[in-house]
Amino acid sequence: MNEYLACYCARNGGLAEALSQASVDLELYDGAGVILSSLLSGGPAENIDDYEDAASAVSDFLRHSQTMCVTAAQLSVVTDIYDFLNEDGQRWEQRYDRGWSGDLREACKRLCENVIQDEGWTSKIWEDIRSQDSAVWQHAIYAAKRLRMDIWEELFGRLQEHPLDSHLYYELVHTDEPERMDRLVRYAEANLPLEEIASGPQDEIGYGEQYGPHQCLQSLLQALDVFEGHGTKLIAAGLLSPATMNRNMALKCLEAWPLPVWGEEVAAALQELTVSEPNEQVKERIAKLLQEKELTAWLIKS
Numbered sequence: 001m002n003e004y005l006a007c008y009c010a011r012n013g014g015l016a017e018a019l020s021q022a023s024v025d026l027e028l029y030d031g032a033g034v035i036l037s038s039l040l041s042g043g044p045a046e047n048i049d050d051y052e053d054a055a056s057a058v059s060d061f062l063r064h065s066q067t068m069c070v071t072a073a074q075l076s077v078v079t080d081i082y083d084f085l086n087e088d089g090q091r092w093e094q095r096y097d098r099g100w101s102g103d104l105r106e107a108c109k110r111l112c113e114n115v116i117q118d119e120g121w122t123s124k125i126w127e128d129i130r131s132q133d134s135a136v137w138q139h140a141i142y143a144a145k146r147l148r149m150d151i152w153e154e155l156f157g158r159l160q161e162h163p164l165d166s167h168l169y170y171e172l173v174h175t176d177e178p179e180r181m182d183r184l185v186r187y188a189e190a191n192l193p194l195e196e197i198a199s200g201p202q203d204e205i206g207y208g209e210q211y212g213p214h215q216c217l218q219s220l221l222q223a224l225d226v227f228e229g230h231g232t233k234l235i236a237a238g239l240l241s242p243a244t245m246n247r248n249m250a251l252k253c254l255e256a257w258p259l260p261v262w263g264e265e266v267a268a269a270l271q272e273l274t275v276s277e278p279n280e281q282v283k284e285r286i287a288k289l290l291q292e293k294e295l296t297a298w299l300i301k302s
Helices: 006-012 015-019 026-041 054-068 072-085 090-095 102-116 121-129 134-146 152-161 166-172 178-191 209-224 232-239 244-256 264-276 280-292 296-301
Strands: none
Touching (some): 015 026, 015 054, 054 072, 054 102, 072 102, 072 121, 072 134, 121 134, 121 152, 166 178, 166 209, 178 209, 178 232, 209 232, 209 244, 232 244, 244 280
16 A cells, blocks of 8 residues: 555655656656655555645645646546645644645645646546556546546446446446446346355455455445345345355345345345354344344244
8 A cells, every 4th residue: 555655755755855846757746646645545654744744745746737737647636635625624723833824725726726627637537438448447437536527327338348347336336326226236136147156155355356246246235225125136145155245245235224125035045144154243243133123033933
């Protein structure tokens, strides 16, 4: 994780001094962007508020961005800085004692806006979203979300070409439109190897190439708790997945859903899981769920 080393690199590499020059080369500009973006994300090590020269480094980076910010990856750094500058509360009162001032903060906001509001970004980002280069594509998605562009249909179309791409599922589940979630769920039910995923509970982390389909399912299950009654086939498969996270996410849905919408397939999978779950923490979660739903007697009887 870049966050572990960002502050160390900024200090010991002389980031603020390097950016204070009248002009910088592309390698320095991009490297500075990586460092600043990592500092802005916060933790697990020192963050932007621990970096003594943050004010000068940020303002000079934005000065260079007026002419050098031309890619979605570079734009993402500027939008990260803009969010930082717009934070509310006591954080900024403390920052004013660390090299920042109200005037500098406002000046930096204007520099961000000069970059972000360029009309050319929309077409550039659409072009990059259709790129076959995964790094370009992912940066474009991030930038598109920051600019509030609706790219859902484009990503759903791409899913038809890559039905086992967990990154696409991760992006597509971020919708509050039931119709879109319905389409995604129906597609997943038809195209994910659910029988293969539901091979039986084990205490597996569920990462690696062999767990690609399980990761697709995990992305879906993380979002289904707020879509009551949608994706029961997916939940049933998740309950019997060897990936412990899948089972936890499936249980999260059942904790949120009322019993009448579960359906027979989910109930049968849950009943099987009650006798085969290998993880003690998940066993406790199942017991608590059964108690809250008043299902213990029903499962024993059935």
